[in-house]
Every structure is written in C-alpha cells, then in structure tokens.
Amino acid sequence: MADAAASADKSIQVKLVLLGEAAVGKSSVVLRFVSNEFQANKEPTIGAAFLTQKCRLEDRVLRYEIWDTAGQERFHSLAPMYYRNAQAAVVVYDVTKAASLDKAKSWVKELQRQANPHIVIALAGNKVDLVNNAAASSSSTTEETSEDEPDDATATPAELAQAASGDGLRAVARDEAQAYATEAGLLFFETSAKTGEGIVELFTEIAKKIPIEHILASTRGGGANRPGGAASGSNAQGNVNLDANNQTPKNACNC
C-alpha cells in the first residue's frame, strides 16, 4: 500500500472508458486486465463500475482509472458523463454477434463527435476464444461453419440463445473489423477475456498511444503548449522501441 501511495504521484493518470453493447464482455475484459481473472456467467453491470490498474511502460507508470459502463440501452444517456474527460476508450463488440459491431461503430461515432478530441480509441472484438477453433485466420468469413461448437462458458443468456440457434460462430470477420478500425483511426484487437488473449496488448498499446506529454502539460496547469501533442504521441507510436513483441505482455503491464 505504502509503495503504491508513494508512486501514485509519479504515475500518470489516464481515464479510460469501456463502451459497447450489453453482454459483449466489457466487464470481463476489465476483470482480466485488473485481476487476471475470469468469471463465467457474470451478472450485468449496473450503472458503471470504477476500477484502477497500473500499467508500466519502460520508465513511465500509467494509472488507468477505468469506467466499465453498463451496456443496456437505458444507461446510454449517462455515457457522456463517463467519456467526457476520458483520455482513452475501449469500444467492445462480440465477434460472434454482427449487430454488436454496428453498436460499436455508433459508439465510435459518438466519441469522435463529442469526446475529448485527443481521445485514443481502441476497438476490441471480444470472445475470440469462441471462434478460434473455426480457423481463426484473418480470412475467416461468416460463411464458415464448424461441426464443433466451442466450449461456451462465457455465455450470457443472450449468447446462449444464439449458440442454441446454431449461430455461435464468427459473425464479424477480422479483416472487416480491421479495415473499419484503420479507416476510423482506431487501434484494433481481437481479444478473449476468457483465455486472456489480446487483453494486455490492448491496454499496453493504448498506453503507448496516449499523448502523455499533453496530459502532463494540462495537469501541470502550464497550459497545453504543445497543441500537436496528440498527433506527435500517435506518430511516436511507430518509433517508440518498447520491444513489446519480444517481451511477454505480462511484463509490459505489471502491477
């Protein structure tokens, strides 16, 4: 505790919001990131849950303040309160549910229109464990079928119904989502909160892309004297040699 408190002043606070349709696994993604745990049959979030997690990037420590929002329609009107001051957003969809990508796109649109202009947005296609058996190559399409239903412990009631109707397989092609993400300027990952696939990478890449100088400048109260902070931050992404690829993701983000 004392250690955490001591480093608290040095760490850079980053507000991050998770958005997306109900039952796509937002809370599970956060739980995997924060506690490295997975719970089957998680109950729906009410309102929003607030969690924190540190993320170490070379010499810097980021402290994510995470808003995990409820996906139900009736909570939609509360969302601006959560994303208004956010520096990062993770918009989650379910790779087995095409409609959830449409919802994700509408969230992205809303964020780009109304959130902080420097916000870093990542698109996450979750529940990829459900389709990994069925040729998870990047060319997989919705036509693919598999005789073998993946083990479905993450199932929410809606999803169970879907699995029962024989629809549990990939409904959003990786290429399609990737193309959309590139076009809209988003980071893109396919993730599985159940197996942990892609989760740490997701938060680590966001951390790299956050315009830290910009945050520091504005929190110091010195004014944002680098208006290009966001742009340079994102450009820097390609240059920063974090050798994250050689490192195990666990080390990249240890807390």
Added chain:
Amino acid sequence: MGVVQAIMSVFADDGDKLRCINCADGRTRITFLARSPLYYVCVSSWGEPESVTRFHLEYLHLQILSVVTALQLQRIFEKRTNFDLRRLLEGAYTYLASLHPLDLAMTTASLGALRIEPSLRNKVADALVPTAKIKDMLYVVLVAGTRVITLARPRKHSIHPGDLHVLLNTVTSSSVRDAPASWLPICLPKFNPNGFLHAYVASVRPAAELTLVLVSGGGGDGFERVRGWCETVMKKLEDDGTLDAVERAAKASEYSVADLGIQGLRHFVYKNRAHVQVTTPRWEEPYESLGARRRLITMYQRIHDAIHAKSGQEGQLKLQYIRTEHESVMGWITQPFELYITLSPRLPKSAVVGAANAVARWAKREEARLFLRDAPVF
C-alpha cells in the same frame, strides 16, 4: 398475459378490484396487484397470508421503479400501450429476482441492524457525516451484507424502510458487490418516484461484505467529488484501525439463540418499534433447511398478519400463539416491541410465555449493541 389483463380489466370496469383467486386445490392462491400502468400477479402455494403476497408485490413494484421511474413508466405507456417493458428492464432481472420473500427485515417492514459495540458504531458514524463541502448528499450507509452498521442522513429526510431495502437489494447484487466501486443511477420511490438519485458504492472490506453506500441527490457528474470524499474518510478509518475493528465485529456479529440461555428457544424475531429495526439470531437446526425455514417464516407471517389485522380481521391482537406438530410459535406486540418466538412443540404454553418475557428482557439489556439508536443527522 392477455387473460390476466382481461380478468383484471373486467373488475376495473365495474369500479372494483380483483385481489386474489383462491384455487380449488385449497393451497394455491393467485394474487393480483394493479399499480398503473403495471399489473403484478403472484401464484403461490406456500400458504402465506394474502397481505404478505401483496406486500411482496408492492416491493417488486418499488424495485422496478428503482430502475424505471414512475414518470418514465407513465410516459412510455401513454405513448405506446403495448410497450414491452422487458426492454427497459434488461440487465436488471438478476436483482429483481433477488428480492427475497424470506427476508425477515422486509417481512416486518424494518431495517436489519448489525450487532456491534455502540462505541465502535458511533466512531464510524461520526466519520461518515459529510462535510459541508459535500453538497447534495442524501444518505450515507455502511452495511455488512444487508445489515446496517450506521446510517447518516440530513435532518429533514428520514429513510423509508422500503427505499432502504430497494437500495440494499441493488447494491448487494453481485455485479456491484464484485466491483471495487460503482456509480449507479437509482430511483428511491418513497423518496421521489419520479427522479433518479446516484449511488456511489464502495466495497470496503469484501471479506466481511463491508460496503459503503453514498446516495447523492446531485447530478451524475458529482462522482469525483463523492469519490474524493469517500476515499478521505476511508483512509482515516483505515489509518486509525477502525475498519479493522468493524470488520472483526461484523464477522462476529451473528449470534446463536443458545447465547440467550433460554430453554427450548429455537428462534425469534425481535422488532424494536421505536427504531423500526429487527434483530434475529442466525438460522440453526432444525431450521437449517430451506423448507423448514420457509415453513417457520410463513408462520411468522401469519401471526404478523393476525396481530396487525392485515386481512380484514375484526381487530388487532396483542398476542397469538400457534402450536403445530413442528413447533410452537407466538407473536406478541407491545408499545416498545414486536416479538415472534419459536420453541419446541413439546413445551407448555406457560414456557413459551416465560421465554417471550426472557427474550424481551434480553433485548432491552442488549439494546445498545443490537440496534442503531443515535444515527447521525446532518
């Protein structure tokens, strides 16, 4: 669904109200409650009085209002009479379903208080009174599970037990309990059925289910202020060891009926009427099984119904005693308290009366620890 609607509207057309249908099998009763624009129906064969079923349906209504306010309901159904309400309740079913018909505090329309040393309770209470900086704070409640340790409120707003049960039922649902902190909109219908408040819920000591609930009347953007204050308070309570003490106390707060040393006594519910709070010992044999527990609670409910003349009885009773093959149960109401006690069916009535007196004396003696008496106001 259509049939229910048809039957209920036939009665409504005559300016009458359909209350219930007693089925020919003599056990099943279908109870109806109309809370415009919604109809509630319950089919039960537990044998509880009709007033109890109705009371539970009222609670279900309150819980639904906590999610969709009365104003929203009215507007929705004005526009579209065939609106499928399930769309708006999506994600809320788990805690709608968790409203527990066997909750004794709910049954007696009171608050379940945690047994704890009064000095410790007061120490926590003092810390939880919001500073003048924190505007719009309505209720500050510290609970262990669903038992209240302390509750701070503004001088001009008391909290209705119905609202408290709705609030506790919501914040003890697993998605809230598992998160370190949550911020959720909630309507407390007895306070105001038409508007949302916001609750900040912090899981303080998960092992003892210690949860701090701050209900704010301000807008949803008050979060940072509320959280900041909460963290300051928690740090203080953490640093001076109060939280550790409360956690230990919470874990040791349940008591056995045997601690009272009253021969033949198996279980009781004691309600302090002035404070609107109940205390009960933990469930032990022969009431470990759900079936036996339900049977006993149904007995309590029948006696509660008779004592308060809830089902159109001629007058209220002071005392009722029922003996079955399983147990003897007695209900007794006086000015300061309401008591329900259960003993072995083999004991004579005089022993039951003696036990009731002994429990009442014990509760009087223990009052400071059992009940929350000096809840702070601000």
